[in-house]
Amino acid sequence: xxxxxxxxxxxxxxxxxxxxxxxxxxxxxxxxxxxxxxxxxxxxxxxxxxxxxxxxxxxxxxxxxxxxxxxxxxxxxxxxxxxxxxxxxxxxxxxxxxxxxxxxxxxxxxxxxxxxxxxxxxxxxxxxxxxxxxxxxxxxxxxxxxxxxxxxxxxxxxxxxxxxxxxxxxxxxxxxxxxxxxxxxxxxxxxxxxxxxxxxxxxxxxxxxxxxxxxxxxxxxxxxxxxxxxxxxxxxxxxxxxxxxxxxxxxxxxxxxxxxxxxxxxxxxxxxxxxxxxxxxxxxxxxxxxxxxxxxxxxxxxxxxxxxxxxxxxxxxxxxxxxxxxxxxxxxxxxx
Amino acid sequence: xxxxxxxxxxxxxxxxxxxxxxxxxxxxxxxxxxxxxxxxxxxxxxxxxxxxxxxxxxxxxxxxxxxxxxxxxxxxxxxxxxxxxxxxxxxxxxxxxxxxxxxxxxxxxxxxxxxxxxxxxxxxxxxxxxxxxxxxxxxxxxxxxxxxxxxxxxxxxxxxxxxxxxxxxxxxxxxxxxxxxxxxxxxxxxxxxxxxxxxxxxxxxxxxxxxxxxxxxxxxxxxxxxxxxxxxxxxxxxxxxxxxxxxxxxxxxxxxxxxxxxxxxxxxxxxxxxxxxxxxxxxxxxx
Amino acid sequence: xxxxxxxxxxxxxxxxxxxxxxxxxxxxxxxxxxxxxxxxxxxxxxxxxxxxxxxxxxxxxxxxxxxxxxxxxxxxxxxxxxxxxxxxxxxxxxxxxxxxxxxxxxxxxxxxxxxxxxxxxxxxxxxxxxxxxxxxxxxxxxxxxxxxxxxxxxxxxxxxxxxxxxxxxxxxxxxxxxxxxxxxxxxxxxxxxxxxxxxxxxxxxx
Numbered sequence: 001x002x003x004x005x006x007x008x009x010x011x012x013x014x015x016x017x018x019x020x021x022x023x024x025x026x027x028x029x030x031x032x033x034x035x036x037x038x039x040x041x042x043x044x045x046x047x048x049x050x051x052x053x054x055x056x057x058x059x060x061x062x063x064x065x066x067x068x069x070x071x072x073x074x075x076x077x078x079x080x081x082x083x084x085x086x087x088x089x090x091x092x093x094x095x096x097x098x099x100x101x102x103x104x105x106x107x108x109x110x111x112x113x114x115x116x117x118x119x120x121x122x123x124x125x126x127x128x129x130x131x132x133x134x135x136x137x138x139x140x141x142x143x144x145x146x147x148x149x150x151x152x153x154x155x156x157x158x159x160x161x162x163x164x165x166x167x168x169x170x171x172x173x174x175x176x177x178x179x180x181x182x183x184x185x186x187x188x189x190x191x192x193x194x195x196x197x198x199x200x201x202x203x204x205x206x207x208x209x210x211x212x213x214x215x216x217x218x219x220x221x222x223x224x225x226x227x228x229x230x231x232x233x234x235x236x237x238x239x240x241x242x243x244x245x246x247x248x249x250x251x252x253x254x255x256x257x258x259x260x261x262x263x264x265x266x267x268x269x270x271x272x273x274x275x276x277x278x279x280x281x282x283x284x285x286x287x288x289x290x291x292x293x294x295x296x297x298x299x300x301x302x303x304x305x306x307x308x309x310x311x312x313x314x315x316x317x318x319x320x321x322x323x324x325x326x327x328x329x330x331x332x333x334x335x336x
Numbered sequence: 337x338x339x340x341x342x343x344x345x346x347x348x349x350x351x352x353x354x355x356x357x358x359x360x361x362x363x364x365x366x367x368x369x370x371x372x373x374x375x376x377x378x379x380x381x382x383x384x385x386x387x388x389x390x391x392x393x394x395x396x397x398x399x400x401x402x403x404x405x406x407x408x409x410x411x412x413x414x415x416x417x418x419x420x421x422x423x424x425x426x427x428x429x430x431x432x433x434x435x436x437x438x439x440x441x442x443x444x445x446x447x448x449x450x451x452x453x454x455x456x457x458x459x460x461x462x463x464x465x466x467x468x469x470x471x472x473x474x475x476x477x478x479x480x481x482x483x484x485x486x487x488x489x490x491x492x493x494x495x496x497x498x499x500x501x502x503x504x505x506x507x508x509x510x511x512x513x514x515x516x517x518x519x520x521x522x523x524x525x526x527x528x529x530x531x532x533x534x535x536x537x538x539x540x541x542x543x544x545x546x547x548x549x550x551x552x553x554x555x556x557x558x559x560x561x562x563x564x565x566x567x568x569x570x571x572x573x574x575x576x577x578x579x580x581x582x583x584x585x586x587x588x589x590x591x592x593x594x595x596x597x598x599x600x601x602x603x604x605x606x607x608x609x610x611x612x613x614x615x616x617x618x619x620x621x622x623x
Numbered sequence: 624x625x626x627x628x629x630x631x632x633x634x635x636x637x638x639x640x641x642x643x644x645x646x647x648x649x650x651x652x653x654x655x656x657x658x659x660x661x662x663x664x665x666x667x668x669x670x671x672x673x674x675x676x677x678x679x680x681x682x683x684x685x686x687x688x689x690x691x692x693x694x695x696x697x698x699x700x701x702x703x704x705x706x707x708x709x710x711x712x713x714x715x716x717x718x719x720x721x722x723x724x725x726x727x728x729x730x731x732x733x734x735x736x737x738x739x740x741x742x743x744x745x746x747x748x749x750x751x752x753x754x755x756x757x758x759x760x761x762x763x764x765x766x767x768x769x770x771x772x773x774x775x776x777x778x779x780x781x782x783x784x785x786x787x788x789x790x791x792x793x794x795x796x797x798x799x800x801x802x803x804x805x806x807x808x809x810x811x812x813x814x815x816x817x818x819x820x821x822x823x824x825x826x827x828x829x
Contacts, residue, residue, distance in 0.1 A: 011735045016713060016768050017795065020803075056489055057400075059442040069388045073488060075442025078353065085348025114345035118450065121438070122414030122484035124389040125737070129436040129452075129484055133341045141343050191350045195441035197486060199395075199412050200387040223353050236353040260801070278389065391703060391737055418703050419738035420780070427779035470630075472647055472656055476705060478779060479738075523630060526695050526703070528656040530647060531631030575631040576649070618629055618658050 014038065019261040019283050026257070026271055039068075039277050046252075046275035046327055049211065049334045053219040061220025061243070065212040068277065069202035071123075074212035075195050076220045080161065080234045082188040086110055091186060100152070107156040108149050115144040115194040117209055123201035124278065140205055143305070144194070144213055147291060151249045151302050153217065158244050159190040161234055163227035187227045188234050192220070203277035206289060210251040211331060217245050218335070248295040249302045250331045252324035255284035256311045270311050274323060285309050288317075290324040295332070299325050342450060352446065369545055370553065370560040375602070377536075377555035377609045378408070382517070382617040384524040390414040391481075392525025394617075396517035398491065398509075409509060410489035413517040415525040417481030425480075430473035431527075432480040435464040437487065437514055444490040444503075455503075459511055462583055466515045466535065466571030469580030472528040481527060485514045491557075504585055505539070505558040508569040511583065512537045515571045516610045523618045531573035533580055534614050536606025538599050539567035540586065552599055554606035570603035574611050579604070628655035634691050643692025659693040666690070706731045706740060706773045706782050713794070714742055714784070716767045722746055724763040726771070728782065741781050744771060748785035749824050750792075761810075762786075762824035768795035770826050792826035 014021045021038060028035040036042060047068035056062035059075035083089050088109070092098065107113065119137045120129040127134065133141075148154070163185040194216065196209050220243040223236035255276040259268030261283075273280050281287075286309025291302040301321065306312055312320070372378070379399035387393035392415035400408040418431060425432070437459040439448040452460075467483065491509040512535030519533045539556035542548050542563045550565055558564060566586020572579050579600075588596060628634065634646060634653045642648055643664070645657040655661070666689055706712055706728055714726035728740040749757045763769065770791050771784035786792045789809075796804045798814035798821060806825045807813045813820045 009733075012713070012730055012733075015729050015735045016715075056442055058445055058489065062442065071386070073440070075440065077442055077447050079350035079447065080353060081346050081348060081350045085346070085350075087347060111346040114343055116342050116441070116450065118440070121412070121486045122390055122393075122416055122436075122482065123387060125391075125416055125419075128416060128482050129438060130434075133450075138341050145343055191345055193345065193441065193447055195447075197440045197488065199486070199488075200389065200393075202389060223355070225353070228356070233354060234351075235356040237356055417738065418705065420740045423741075423780045425779065475656075477776065479705065523658040526657055526659070528645070528647070529630040530649065530654065530656060532629060573631065575633070575654070615629055619627060621658070 014279070018279060022257065022280065022283055023259060037273060038279060041275075043271050044274050044323060046330065049331055051211070051215050051334050053215055059216075060222060060240075061216045061218075063212050063215035063219055065208050065215065067204075067208055067211075067275070069200055070204065070208045071198070071200040072205075072208045072212045073197045073199060074209075074216040075197075076216045077193045077195070078190045078220070078222050079193065080188050080225065081110070081112070081191045082234065083186060103156045104149065104152060107154065107159070110189060112156065112159055112189050112191050113145070113148045113154065113194065114191060115141055115148060115196070115213065117141045117144065117196045117198070117205075119198050119201065119205070121198055123198040127198070127201065136205070140209055143206060144196075144209060147210065147249070147251075147303055148194070148213070151247065151291070151293075153214070153245050153247055153249065154192070155244060155246065156189075158222070159192070160186055161188040161190065161225045161227070163187045165229075185227075188225075190222055190225070192217075201278065203279075203281045204253050204275050207251045207253050207275065210249075210291070214245070214248065214250075215335060217243060220245075247293045247300075248328075248332055248335065249291050249293045250324070250328040251289055251291045251303075252320075252327040253287060253289040254320065254323070255280055256286035256288070256309050257284050258286075258309075258311070272316070272320070274327075286311055288312050288320065290317075290320055292321065292324040292328050294325060294328045299328075339450070369543060370557065374551065374553040375605060377606055378557075380516075380610065380613045382520055382613055384520050384618060384621050386412060387414045390521075390525075391416050391418075392521045392523070392527070394517045394520035394524060396513055396520070398513060408489065409487075409491040409513045411485055411487055411510075411513050411517045413483065413485045413514070413521040415481060415483050415518070415521040415527070417525070418476045418479035418527065419481070421478060421480045427478060428480075429477050431471065431476035433464055433468055433471065433473070434480065434482050435460045435467065435518070436482070436484045437463060438485070439487045439490060442489075443487045455507065459507065459514060462511050462569075462581055463514050463518060466533055466581035467518055467522065469571070469578065470519065470529045470531055470533040470573060471522070472530060475528045481525075483518050483521070485518060487514075505556065505564050505567055508537045508539075508567050508583065508585070509555070509557075511535060511569050512606070512610070515581070516614055520614055520618055524621070531575050531578075532611060532614055532618070533571050533573055534607045534611035535569060535571050536603045536608070536610055537567060537569045538602035538606055540565040540588070540595065540599055550595075552595075552602050554602050554609070566599065568599050568603045570600060570607050572604050572607035572611075574608055626661050627659070628661055628693055629658050630654075630656050634661065634693075639688065640691040641688045643690040645693030645695075646691060653691060655693045657693045657695060659695045662692050662694055664690050664692070703737050704731055704734050706742070708773050708775060710773045711791075712742070712771055712773060712784065714769050714771060716763045716765050716769060717741075718765055719759050719763055721759055724759055724769075725781075726769060726784065728784075729768075742771070742773075742784045743777070743781045744769070744784045744786060748774065748783070748787055751787040761822040763793065764796065764821070764823070766797055767793045767823065770794050786824055786826075789827040792824040794826045796821070796823055 050066040061076040119127040221240040381397040398409040515535030541561040568584040571581035713730040775783040777783040804812035
């Protein structure tokens with residue numbers, strides 16, 4: 001009995017039965033028909049990435065990322081948080097040693113990094129404004145938030161604003177015998193609002209959003225701030241200095257496509273589709289994201305996230321690190 | 337009442353940077369006056385099809401006025417529809433238009449929140465009025481169309497608006513851009529329109545250089561003038577010779593009808609210029 | 624003649640042409656209402672099946688005038704159409720009740736729809752014969768792909784559809800076991816792996 005689906009043109013087939021549509025594309029029917037994804041890519045092929053920075057004039061740092069039909073804009077804006085406005089502010093005592101952990105805790109406790117993702121721009125038909133942020137938008141914001149803190153890209157030292165004054169005629173003389181020394185007092189912090197706006201959405205939002213965050217942070221220049229005693233406020237000069245960003249974590253996501261749409265997972269064949277598009281995302285339940293950083297010369301895994309499904313195990317994960325490494329090279333090249 | 341669905345940042349209020357020279361008027365470099373003719377609009381770039389998954393989309397950029405700190409307008413518009421109406425809505429014999437205008441948080445000097453504020457709602461309703469006059473609504477019974485304009489960058493000067501203390505003039509240019517970009521996106525979506533609507537702004541300005549004599553310019557950049565007396569934003573259909581929306585703001589004597597009419601006329605001129613860009617843009621998408 | 628027009632562009636006087644899809648009349652002239660390509664069809668070959676009713680078209684047109692229309696073909700594949708009475712549509716069954724099957728219309732004619740328009744197949748519209756014996760659950764199951772004809776614009780939310788013709792009915796069905804089934808008679812589909820039959824209103828294969 002002939003399959004009725006054979007008689008439909010491609011777009012009709014895709015709309016009526018998307019799962020068999022993608023499956024057929026991945027399993028070639030004949031010699032002349034090469035296997036591939038419905039978007040024309042090979043399973044392990046990501047879309048090329050295009051990065052444009054410093055295009056926004058009201059933000060302190062910005063980036064526009066385009067990969068395929070996914071476009072995201074990221075703007076970083078710095079605002080001053082005076083110490084007086086922090087309810088649980090606890091200045092570090094002199095004897096407390098500053099460690100990497102204490103610095104990270106400081107960054108997190110005072111909430112100095114504020115990423116938010118806006119999808120409700122009509123970037124795809126399912127994201128229209130006028131409703132609260134969708135579950136996806138909330139999840140993405142939270143994932144970016146935790147990766148920002150987890151990766152330690154931003155040093156809290158860079159965000160501190162000091163009140164510096166010369167202390168003259170000290171009663172106690174320092175052991176060094178300095179007559180004059182500078183006294184520092186922490187008066188505030190820079191808070192970085194990292195706002196992301198999706199202009200166009202075609203799958204794999206996290207990788208695109210994260211790349212935009214990294215590129216925008218690297219582009220960020222903070223004004224030089226000091227304490228003005230007369231005005232009793234933090235004032236900035238027109239000079240600015242670039243924000244130091246440590247490392248270059250790159251996110252690499254893939255979806256697992258199963259041969260059987262229904263039934264037990266684990267049966268039948270599967271395909272790992274790197275950088276999935278919108279159609280593929282709706283057909284795959286298992287998604288893996290690995291964040292790697294090879295900027296120090298060796299590959300460091302910064303984060304692994306996996307949702308749904310049971311295909312990706314230890315072996316596949318190990319192999320995926322190589323794929324992520326390859327992706328890191330592509331993205332870091334695009335960053336330059 | 338923190339919004340639990342977003343990341344809100346520190347509980348204490350944060351302050352946008354205050355620059356040491358901001359209150360010192362003498363230090364603020366005076367923007368150079370308008371260099372282009374009074375009847376010319378700024379260079380405008382328009383492109384359709386930027387959001388492939390939407391029914392129609394367009395991106396508009398107005399060039400920077402050639403000075404640092406002055407941002408050009410950047411707008412992205414998506415059109416979704418005709419689509420079915422929500423189940424709760426009543427039967428409608430024609431298409432129901434809904435417009436949303438939203439500033440990106442980084443679009444203006446002050447960081448914008450994620451909830452729509454009254455300015456954005458106001459822009460949305462002006463935009464709806466401007467488009468409603470152009471769409472042939474009864475071709476699409478029981479359907480709806482969503483028109484969403486995201487303002488990526490507002491037409492705003494980083495320094496001057498604070499001195500003038502009024503964003504209203506910037507809003508006029510923004511609305512005019514919204515109308516033009518939405519019109520292009522509607523054409524891209526294939527929704528029947530009687531004409532291509534485009535927005536234009538004209539303003540009555542007073543410059544010290546002209547000894548304070550008022551004059552009318554189109555597509556005004558507030559920072560280029562000492563004072564803006566009045567301005568109007570016009571949405572105009574060129575082949576029909578009809579105005580679908582008129583927004584007038586300012587201070588003019590009530591006996592000066594001639595100036596008022598002239599201002600509207602110049603607004604139409606500005607709209608015609610924008611329309612030329614629009615027609616060229618959508619014409620290019622074919623072939 | 625094939626040239627590109629934009630909305631509002633003058634196409635000609637009403638004394639010379641009849642308005643087709645994508646055009647409108649203002650005063651005594653015809654204008655384009657879409658960005659698209661102009662087509663003029665001579666009255667000899669009656670204008671093909673219009674994708675949708677043009678509300679502005681005067682009812683019976685004087686036959687001697689050629690019809691001018693603007694089509695989106697060649698400009699953009701993306702062009703939403705509204706289901707019209709008499710159109711054959713492909714739809715997916717969303718849910719069933721004893722009185723009707725609710726479907727999402729996916730394809731109208733040859734056009735893949737962007738939006739999902741909802742339709743219903745009422746129990747009396749499932750087949751032409753023995754209407755009072757029809758049971759919805761013996762005709763459709765959620766997930767089935769159905770070929771149907773639009774019979775009415777319906778109420779505010781739904782188009783009314785009918786499968787009361789031999790070539791209309793279920794064209795693709797999945798069994799309870801999750802396998803694609805094939806039709807064995809006018810009222811049955813069979814799962815090739817388990818051999819179990821399920822009742823459907825089967826469309827006669829072309």
